[in-house]
Amino acid sequence: MLTLQCLREERDRVISALAKRHVESATTIDEILKLDAQRRATQNELDQVLAESNSLSRQIGVLMREGKKDEAESMKIQTSGFKDKSSALKQAMEDAENQLNELLVQLPNTPCDLVEAGKSSEDNVEVFRSDEPQEAGGHAKPHWDIAKEFDLIDFDLGAKVTGAGFPFYKGRGAKLQRGLIRFFLERAEEAGYTEYIPPHVVNADSGYGTGQLPDKEGQMYHMQEDDLYMIPTAEVPLTNIFRDVVLTESDLPQKLCGYTPCFRREAGSYGKDVRGLNRLHQFDKVEIVQITHPSESYAKLDNMVEHVKGLLAGLELPYRILRLCGGDMGFTSAMTYDFEVWSAAQERWLEVSSVSNFETFQANRLKCRFKDVDGKNKLVHTLNGSALALPRILAALLENHQDHEGVVIPKALVPYVGFNRIGG
RNA sequence: GGAGAGGUGGCAGAGUGGUAAUGCAGCAGCCUGCUAAGCUGUGACCGAUUUAUUGGUCCCCGAGUUCGAAUCUCGGUCUCUCCGCCA
Incomplete structure (x- = not known):
């Protein structure tokens, strides 16, 4: 969320x-x-009362030690x-603070x-x-047909065992999936990201932090009995590593990556948007995260964009x-780049x-800070x-790299999946 | 799942009702005739302010008892040990 200091000053x-x-x-601001001014005024009043009461208690303590019980008793009356x-006053302060937070949480991030x-x-x-040609062929088969033809993915089986949006990957489909994960993780490692395997379930504090x-709330699967949430992205556990942490300036930047399944309820989606692999309740993803000094976050954003381009x-x-x-x-972002690949059969960007x-x-929510050269704690930037x-x-891949007999695996991926084509 | 023990600053470690000892490390300053020693200071959060200071809060978290709680009571949470179950 936005900082109060920022709202006061800017x-x-x-x-x-x-x-x-x-x-x-x-109006909200x-x-x-x-409320902020009100809270501070209340706190001043409260502090004064507490100071007086502390000092009286201290005096009573001294009298008790000296054995002057009567004097102490009469002081208690005061x-x-x-x-x-x-x-x-405590109650008033808490009320103002709660109201203030309720409003503050409603404000999205300021775009850069x-x-x-x-x-x-x-x-x-x-x-x-990119320079790759966008095939616009009426002859291109959609990926759900190719997946069925070569028995790579079974959507019906997933629907039977779990529900719509939870497919099974089979045989070369599963290997392709595993190979892609390895390909992405190893590229991230080469780029200096440390790999983590985080928990796939997080508590409410973590959900709030990111x-x-x-x-x-409604996007995540919630386990009521334990009050835990299934992660919608590895961003949540990976970024929350730094919740309530004060880093030193030399710790920055922190670069981490991780593969996890992601779970999303996706309530309200329907139609061609959800056909095949277009939108699932469970999917796999490799995520990269950086925690940086405020002065270099935009340079790092560019690095990350270059990494994904590669x-x-x-x-x-x-x-x-x-x-x-x-x-x-998105609500929390100051700047976002989306990458979209061309779907040759659906003839649209995904x-x-x-x-x-x-x-x-x-x-600010995570309370993730670093100590700067003056010894002051400052908020980091997260990406x-x-x-x-x-x-x-x-x-x-299935749609764009298909030929008459099947699908060609791109060269860079072959070492990771262990075969160079499907079919033919 | 059952039983027991525990959670104090970066770390170690005292503290059974009167407002957190001590040691080590790190950092800054001072001093010093040299890889040293010594001395001083040293946290976070919320405020006030004349920017020198200054009030409050913080001993895992939350409630309670009390003039006063690290200390007593209740609830939660996490860690460790033993038992049970188990990939």
Whole structure:
């Protein structure tokens, strides 16, 4: 969430930045500032009461030690009233703080200067397009047909055993999946990311830390009995490693990566959007995360974009990169690049990666800071990106690399999957 | 799942009702005739402010008892040991 300090000092800049998201924030922010002032005033009053009561207690302590019980008893009488007064003030302070937080949590991150205003995905800016040709063949088979023909994925079986959106991968389909994961992880390792295998289930504090809670409560599977959430992305456990952590400046940047399954309820999706591998309740993804010094987060964002470009080039897939406009960006992000691969049979773009800089928005919730040269604690910047999400990559591989007899595996991937084509 | 023990600063470690000893490490300053020793300071969070200071909170978390809680009571959580179950 946004910091109070930022709202106090840069009220107008925040309002105009949020306007890029079509969020009208002036009223909320002014209400927050009012509550903030109120809270501080209450705290001053409370501190005074506590100071007086502390000093009396201390004096009683001295008298007791000296054995002057009568004097101590008479002094106790003076303390009556402090308790009511202080608990009333505590309550008032807590109320103001709760109200303030409730409002603060509703404000999304401020988009960075480069981000266009824009209303929807229509207004995203294409910043790059690869040289790979986008086949637009009426003859191209959709991936669900290819998957069936070569028995790579069984959607019906998944529906029987679990439900729609939970496919089985079989035989070469499973190997392809495993090979892709290894390919992505090893490329990340070469780029200096340390691999983690995190828990696939997290507690509510972690969900709050990265911003899934309270905003996107309904997106995650929740295990009521233990109050735990299945992760919608490895971003959640990986970034929460740094919750309540103070790093030293030389620890920065931290670069980590991890493969996990991701679980999303995706309530309300339907139609061609969810056909085949387009949208699943469980899918595999390799995620990269960086924790950086504020001065270099945008340079690192560029590095991450380059890294993902390298992966897609290795897979020889046609793709484009979009800089999301204010209206289409996620709640917590200050700037996001989406990667989309071309689906030859569906003749449309499929999102396979989203690379974002959250600046201090997550760090503020996480309380992840570093000690700067002056010994002051400052919030870090957090970034993450998919590198990459598997199902749509698999779909694009099957559709774009098909020939008359089957599917050709791109050279870079062959060592990881152990075969160079499917069929034929 | 059952029984027991425990959680104090970066680390070690005292503290059974009067407001957190001591040691080590790190950092900064001072001193010093040399790989040293010594001395001083040293956290986080929320505030006030004349930026020199200054109030409050923090002994795993939350409630309670008390003028006063690291210390007593209740609940939670995590760690360790033993038993049971188990890939």
